[in-house]
Structure formats: C-alpha cells, structure tokens
Amino acid sequence: MWKFLPYIAKNLWRNRTRSALTISGAAVAMFVFTFVGSVQEGLANLNRGSQTERSLIVFQANRFCPSTSRLPEEHARILAKMPGIEEAVPIKVFMNNCRASLDLVVFHGMPAEKLRKVRDLNLVSGDWSTYEKQRDAAMVGQALARRRSLAIGDRFSIGELTVTVAGIFTAANAADESFIYTHLEFLQRMRGMKNSVGTVTQIEILLAEGTDAKAMCRSIDEKFRTGAIQTDTRPKGVFQARAVGDLVDLIGFAHYLGYACVALVLTLVGTTTLMAVQDRVREHAVLQTLGFSWQRIFGLVLVESLTVSLTGGVVGTGLALAILSWKGLAVGSEGVTIAFSTSPLLAVIGLAATSIVGLAAGIVPAWTAARAEIVESLRSI
Amino acid sequence: MPLVEIHGLTKEYHKGDQKIVPLRDASLAIDKGDFVSLMGASGSGKSTLLNLIAGIDRPTSGTIHVAGTDIASLTRTQLAHWRARNVGYIFQLYNLIPVLTAYENIELPLLLLPLARAERQKRVEIALAAVGLTDRADHYPRQLSGGQEQRVGIARAIVGDPAVVVADEPTGDLDAETSEQILHLLQRLNAELGTTLLMVTHDPKSASIARRQLRLDKGVLLEPEPPKVALAARGA
Numbered sequence: 001m002w003k004f005l006p007y008i009a010k011n012l013w014r015n016r017t018r019s020a021l022t023i024s025g026a027a028v029a030m031f032v033f034t035f036v037g038s039v040q041e042g043l044a045n046l047n048r049g050s051q052t053e054r055s056l057i058v059f060q061a062n063r064f065c066p067s068t069s070r071l072p073e074e075h076a077r078i079l080a081k082m083p084g085i086e087e088a089v090p091i092k093v094f095m096n097n098c099r100a101s102l103d104l105v106v107f108h109g110m111p112a113e114k115l116r117k118v119r120d121l122n123l124v125s126g127d128w129s130t131y132e133k134q135r136d137a138a139m140v141g142q143a144l145a146r147r148r149s150l151a152i153g154d155r156f157s158i159g160e161l162t163v164t165v166a167g168i169f170t171a172a173n174a175a176d177e178s179f180i181y182t183h184l185e186f187l188q189r190m191r192g193m194k195n196s197v198g199t200v201t202q203i204e205i206l207l208a209e210g211t212d213a214k215a216m217c218r219s220i221d222e223k224f225r226t227g228a229i230q231t232d233t234r235p236k237g238v239f240q241a242r243a244v245g246d247l248v249d250l251i252g253f254a255h256y257l258g259y260a261c262v263a264l265v266l267t268l269v270g271t272t273t274l275m276a277v278q279d280r281v282r283e284h285a286v287l288q289t290l291g292f293s294w295q296r297i298f299g300l301v302l303v304e305s306l307t308v309s310l311t312g313g314v315v316g317t318g319l320a321l322a323i324l325s326w327k328g329l330a331v332g333s334e335g336v337t338i339a340f341s342t343s344p345l346l347a348v349i350g351l352a353a354t355s356i357v358g359l360a361a362g363i364v365p366a367w368t369a370a371r372a373e374i375v376e377s378l379r380s381i
Numbered sequence: 382m383p384l385v386e387i388h389g390l391t392k393e394y395h396k397g398d399q400k401i402v403p404l405r406d407a408s409l410a411i412d413k414g415d416f417v418s419l420m421g422a423s424g425s426g427k428s429t430l431l432n433l434i435a436g437i438d439r440p441t442s443g444t445i446h447v448a449g450t451d452i453a454s455l456t457r458t459q460l461a462h463w464r465a466r467n468v469g470y471i472f473q474l475y476n477l478i479p480v481l482t483a484y485e486n487i488e489l490p491l492l493l494l495p496l497a498r499a500e501r502q503k504r505v506e507i508a509l510a511a512v513g514l515t516d517r518a519d520h521y522p523r524q525l526s527g528g529q530e531q532r533v534g535i536a537r538a539i540v541g542d543p544a545v546v547v548a549d550e551p552t553g554d555l556d557a558e559t560s561e562q563i564l565h566l567l568q569r570l571n572a573e574l575g576t577t578l579l580m581v582t583h584d585p586k587s588a589s590i591a592r593r594q595l596r597l598d599k600g601v602l603l604e605p606e607p608p609k610v611a612l613a614a615r616g617a
Contacts, residue, residue: 003492010480286476289437290490290537291465293458374437378472 001299008304015276019308022272026265026312026354027319033261034320034350036254039331041341043251046175046240055236056205056213058220060229064243066093066335070199071229073184079203079220084211089114092187093201093335096158100247104332105144105158107180109187115139118206119176126152126167135186138163141177142170143328143339156180160191174339178330201335204236243336251338262353265309270361273305277365284369285377298370305362306355313354317347382449383410384577385434385545390443392429403429405600407443411545411593416571416578418591426600427581428549434579435547436464448544465493469538469576471548475530477522477537484509484518487536494541508536511574512566528559535566539576546570548580552587564590 012019058079060069076090092109112132115121124142131137140150145168150156154165163182171177188196205220207213217233224231234242241248277284284297292300321342330337392404403426411417421427432438433445436452445452448467455463469490477486487508491501509515512532522530531551538546548567552560568590570576580591588594596603 006485007478007481007489014480282476283478286472286478287489288461289435289464289470291461291463291468291493293461295458296461296493375432378437378476 001303004296004300005303008300008307011276011280011304012307015279018272018275022268022308023312023315025268026309027316029261029264029268030313030316030350030354031320033258033353034317034346035324035340036258036261037346037349038320038324038340038342039251039338040255040258041343041346042174042330042338043244043248045173045341046237046244046336046338053235053237054207054209054211054213056207056217056220056233057236057239058203058205058231058233059201059239061221061232062230063232064334065098066095066201067098069093069201071201071203071231073198073200075224075231076200076203078223079205082219082223084208084216085205086208087114087118087204087206089118089204089206090184090200091202091204092184092196092199094158094161094187094190095335098334100331100333102329102331103147104178104330104335104337105148105180106178106332106335106337107138107158107161107163107182107187109182109184111184115181118204119181120172121169121176121181122171123167123169126165128167131166134164134166135183136163137166137182139167139169139181140165141179142168143174143177143330144180146326146328147330161187174341175330175337177328178332178337178339205233240336243334244332244338247331247333247338262357265312265354266357266361268361269305269309269312269358270364272308273301273362273365274368276304277301277369280369281372281377281380284372285374285380288374289378294370298366301366301369302359302362305365306358309354309358309361310351313351313358317350317354320350321347384413384415384448385409385411385579386444386446387430387434388444390430390433390445391441392426392433392438393441403600404433404440404597407597407600407602409595409602411577411579413544413577414571414575415593416568416591417580417593417595418588419579419581419595419597420583420585420588421597422583424599425597427583427597429600430597430602431547431549431579431581434545435468435470436460437470462493465490466541467544469541469543469546471531471534471538471546471551473550473553475522475527475534475554477530477533479522482519482521483514483525483533483536486522486533487540490537490541504540504542505536508540511539511570512536526559527555528562531555531559531563532566535563535570539570539574545577545579548578550581550583552582552584560587 060071063069073090076088079085079088089110094107096105131139150165152165156163156165207216213235220233221231287297324340325342329340388408390404390407393400393402407430419427433440440453450463484505487505488501491504509518512535514532517529552563564587567578571578582588
C-alpha cells in the first residue's frame, strides 16, 4: 500500500479546498472532543492520589461556600491529639468567586511548616526559605502562574489581598496547581477579613495508616456536637465531589457533546470520501482494468478517508492540548478546582477515535468504488 | 497453440424486459505476435468481445483461453491479478490518471507486479522511449496533446510486457494525422517487439494496417478463423 501513497496524497490535493474544509471541520470537532475529554479526565484525577484517601475535611456544619465557614483554629489543636490522626492542618480559604468559574483563584492560608508536610509540591522556581521568612509570600501553582502570567517577585492582588510570589510549583495532583498557598496568619489578618484572627475555614485531617475514615468523621462531628460551632466532616474526595456537584452534572452531560463531535467527524469525512469516489467512478474502473483488485481499490479509498480524518484529529487534538498546556485552565466551584488534564492518554484517545472514525467513514464509499462493474463504470462520464 | 482462443462465446444482458445479445456464439484464435483488427458498426459487439478477452467482462456462455488460462473460470480477484500480468488496455479516451505525471501513469501497472524500484524505472524509461515521449515524462495529462496522451496510454499498456494488448478505438478521438502516427506506432510495436495486438475500430483504413482483419455484425463474427487444430487438440 505504501507504493500508492503518492497517488492518495495527490488525489487529496486534487480537491484541496474540499479536503482542507473537511480536515478543518474534523479538527474543530476533535478540538472540542479533546476539551471535553480533558475536563472529564481532570474530574477523574481530582480524587486520585494516596493522600486523598487518607484525608478528611472538617467544615462548619450547614455552610457551603468557604467564605461562610468559620471554625475556631483551636479545633485543629484538639483534633491533632485524637488517636488515629497524624496531622490536623488549619486552613483559611480566600477566593475571588464562590460560584462556578473558569478563572477561580483560591488562596489557602496554612502554617508554613505544615504546607511542606501535607502537600506533595515540587518547586520549579523560587525557594522555600524566602517563603518562610516573608510575611506576604505566596507559593503559586504553575497552572495559575501561567494563566495570570506570574513570575517570582511579582505582586499579585485579588480584592484587598496582595501577595508576593516567592515560588512556583507543580503538584502530583494537577488541581493543586490552581491554588496559591500563603501564611495562615497573613490571610487571617488581611484587610477586610473582620474578626478573622483565630478562625479558619476548614481543617484538613491526615489520618494514620489503618484508620477508618468514616468512623473518624463521625467521631469528630460528635466531639463538637455540643459546642458553639458544630462541624461537618467528610473524606476529602466526598467533600470535593459535593463542592463541585453542579459542575459534575454539567461535565457528565458534556460527554454527549464528545459523542456528537465524533459523529460530526464521521459525517464530514464520510460525505467527502463518498463525493471523491463518485467523482472518480471511471478512474477506479481504469485502475481495475489495469489489474487493481477490488480489495486494493477498497484499501485505497479507506486510506484516503483515514488520512483526512487523522489529519483533522492530529491538528484538532494537538491544538487543544497545546492551548490547555499553555493556558493551564481549570474550572472550579466553592474553592475546589478541576484542572483540565493534558495527559498523553488524551492524545492517544483523540487519535484512536479519529482513526476508527476515518476507517468507518470510508467503508461505504470504499465498497461502492471497489464493487462497481468495470465496463459500466468505464462508460460513465 | 494460439495465444487467445475463444469458443462458442455468447454475451447476453437484460435491459428491462428486453434481452440484448451483443455477442453470439463467437469462436476465434489469435496467435502470439499477431496483429488483429476487429471491425464493425456501432453496437456490433466488437467492444464486448474485446472486453471479454481483456477479462473486464464475463461471458454468458462459451470459453476464453488467454495465454493458457481459462479466464471465464477465475474469480473477480484472480481475474484482477491475471489482468495485471497479462493484459495491456489502450482506451479510446486515453483514461490517464489526471493527478499523475506521464511517468507515474506508465509506472502504475508495474506497482502491482513484484518489481524493484530500479527495475520499474528501467521499464518505464524503455516504454517512454518506445512511444517517443522521454522528454514528457514529468508532464501531467493536461499538459499533453491528445496524441501524446494516447502515446502515454500505449506506453502504460505495453510497460508490463503483457501477453496481449487490446485497443478499443485507439484513434477514435484523434485527428487524421495523429491517428496515422498512433497506428504506425502500434504497427511498429507489433513488428519490433512482437506485441500481440487486438484492435477494435470502425474505420476500414485503420483496420487495414493489421495483419488480420475480422468483422462483427450484430454480434456475429463474420470472418472467423475457427481454431480447428487447437480445438481438436483439446477434444472440443
């Protein structure tokens, strides 16, 4: 079949406008398909990671948006003493938007010594000592730094909060790269945070190996049930799923959009290939006269269809992944972010989908071309 | 033994309720190296006979042996492979592939044969030289005159050194002067390369250059030369 590739390429070039339009259409569809796949994979990644299974979030009962949850910081010290708890980290959360957003900026204020202990961060620029020494210093996730064009030493403001970028990190969990970590006390004392000293938004619990997470949730809530402020404790995964619940429904629905994109590529490539075959009825008859078997004609048309589809897939998927990598997009709600994934698996899925679709779209035209009667086709205009 | 041997060949097809018989009980033998012209009016069945011998159509009844193969018994795929090795076809309307150069058009049938690139190149160059188009190798069909296109078509037909070359009205779309050049070229290929040629034409002048002239009238071969010796040898 390799020997015939120049012939296939020249045929595509012969109707270059039609080929280009079909490739563009397929590319746009695969661009959307990859975006949908990216956010779906991001959602799946949200609850992955060893720490998520061992982590609990203690929140104020009957509160949803982080800005309304106010727990005494003292709770963290009480919880740290409970058997089965390895770490209890008080966290103050501040963000630019409590609702669903594509540009959510979330600050997590926590004690500096705890940050390195409970978060698996890899510093790509800046240093920890500057962060630890400087009161307004912030560690910024690489995705957010890209999105907001931040570099070391930059001052960055959201509302009345201004921080200085001391480090940029990558994280095992891509969603963490949309966060900004800063000192707890700095966030508690920021202008506009009335009576915030001594209070935190949530407490993150790291359980000791072998501890039953659900039982621990019940124990914690029971402990504070009679106090002034009750708690609502859940495993971190459950907490995150509840926070992005509305988004999960939307993202779940978006997979139909993905199917629609694949169907669009199928229709586009199928129509173009059929048109190409109808234009070349006599040419295929000539090839058969020269000794091309029907299987070879079938293969030639199939490869032509595959080439168009795959080219569109490479362009669309490649462009989507390049933009997602460059922009570091994330969608979030109530302080929890879902990072758009850019894993190689998405590229493989995109290319596999376009390959299958390309072959499927070519079957009917290829069969039409291959099984046509030679003498009758030679008479066609 | 004749190179082409047909016996009792009939072709029928239906058009609505009407039964059409373009070829009726034809028998014919063509020896290797022969140059046969087949004359007849439009609808006389000459192209049908040509297509049957070339293996691109199937008879309703009768036998066709070409180069020792009973081609009527081959499957569609076997027939395609057989055509690639044994038949060169010259079309009236040239039927070159428009996206390929003259060189690539001529090379096309060779791609189906187990030949190395260098061998293919050598054969194409010889074929181009034989039709006098060495300097037009890189030209596309749209850059060639009708006569030149037909020469490329002839080169494509002979490049694989097939057992038989069939030509369906090869000068039907050309002016008189170019027609004469093409006919002279066919005559030369037959004489110098020993190519076995079967040419369909409705023009008596064109037919006259062949060594043997046959005529078809309403599906009946009027001047058949029944291959008595060969058929007897087969027990027919």
